[in-house]
Amino acid sequence: MTADVLALRRSPLGDPPLDVRGPRLHLRELAFRTLLELRGPTGRPAVGPDEHVWPLGPGWWLVDGTPDAAPALESPRAAAWRAALGPGAGVVDVSCHRTTFALSGPDALLVLSHGCSIDLERVPVGQGVQGVLAHAQVVLGRVGQDDWRIHPRASFARHLAAWLVDAAAESWEPWGDQED
Amino acid sequence: MMSLPCPHCGPRDETEFGYGGQAGVAYPARPGDLDDRAWAEYLFVRDNPRGWSTERWVHRAGCRQWFVLRRHTVTHEIESPA
Numbered sequence: 415m416t417a418d419v420l421a422l423r424r425s426p427l428g429d430p431p432l433d434v435r436g437p438r439l440h441l442r443e444l445a446f447r448t449l450l451e452l453r454g455p456t457g458r459p460a461v462g463p464d465e466h467v468w469p470l471g472p473g474w475w476l477v478d479g480t481p482d483a484a485p486a487l488e489s490p491r492a493a494a495w496r497a498a499l500g501p502g503a504g505v506v507d508v509s510c511h512r513t514t515f516a517l518s519g520p521d522a523l524l525v526l527s528h529g530c531s532i533d534l535e536r537v538p539v540g541q542g543v544q545g546v547l548a549h550a551q552v553v554l555g556r557v558g559q560d561d562w563r564i565h566p567r568a569s570f571a572r573h574l575a576a577w578l579v580d581a582a583a584e585s586w587e588p589w590g591d592q593e594d
Numbered sequence: 595m596m597s598l599p600c601p602h603c604g605p606r607d608e609t610e611f612g613y614g615g616q617a618g619v620a621y622p623a624r625p626g627d628l629d630d631r632a633w634a635e636y637l638f639v640r641d642n643p644r645g646w647s648t649e650r651w652v653h654r655a656g657c658r659q660w661f662v663l664r665r666h667t668v669t670h671e672i673e674s675p676a
């Protein structure tokens with residue numbers, strides 16, 4: 415039964431998964447990540463090695479963790495966070511609210527800056543911002559110098575994937591920006 | 595495109611924000627005592643200055659926090675109130 419439910423799931427980008435690779439860029443969807451929003455902690459919550467945490471606003475955080483093994487109305491991690499943060503904090507499983515793109519490679523920042531007016535160069539590794547990318551509201555997290563996570567709302571995922579593939583046209587080509 | 599200074603996120607494009615109108619309009623202390631004209635003025639009538647205007651904005655696409663800033667309605671200069 416469990417296996418059946420998992421087999422029926424479709425990520426916002428559907429099947430087969432988005433995975434485009436060029437010499438200077440790699441774009442893929444990381445489907446079914448466990449996404450939790452935390453309300454309350456004023457300091458950055460400590461997360462495990464398989465998780466990222468991005469600041470969304472004052473006392474407001476997005477935790478991005480590996481997919482849960484079994485289907486559930488609420489990820490068991492939500493209860494774990496609730497217990498860890500204590501009363502007064504809010505924890506909501508928002509895994510279906512957004513999906514996750516990984517954009518990596520030396521051209522990643524360049525491609526993002528085509529559609530984002532935030533000065534992403536100044537975002538340090540391990541930090542993130544909430545804002546607008548190509549007219550879509552997103553959470554952007556920098557997991558490495560050339561490695562970003564993009565969390566668009568599920569209904570904007572197709573638009574954003576199409577926009578990224580188009581904006582990165584030069585990065586997919588083996589000859590780079592050489593003229594015709 | 596105006597750039598507005600969110601106190602939490604820094605400068606962002608105006609398209610990330612929602613406009614909340616004139617700042618500092620207090621809810622009447624005894625609303626039941628107001629006649630229709632005074633109540634309508636409280637609800638609907640706002641300053642419309644040619645010059646500096648103190649306004650509420652919400653960073654809708656970012657931290658979702660409300661804040662107050664001063665904007666010059668002619669030049670669109672922006673000041674964060676002290």
Ligand SMILES: [Zn+2]
Nearest residue numbers: 600603653657
């Ligand atoms: Zn903000």
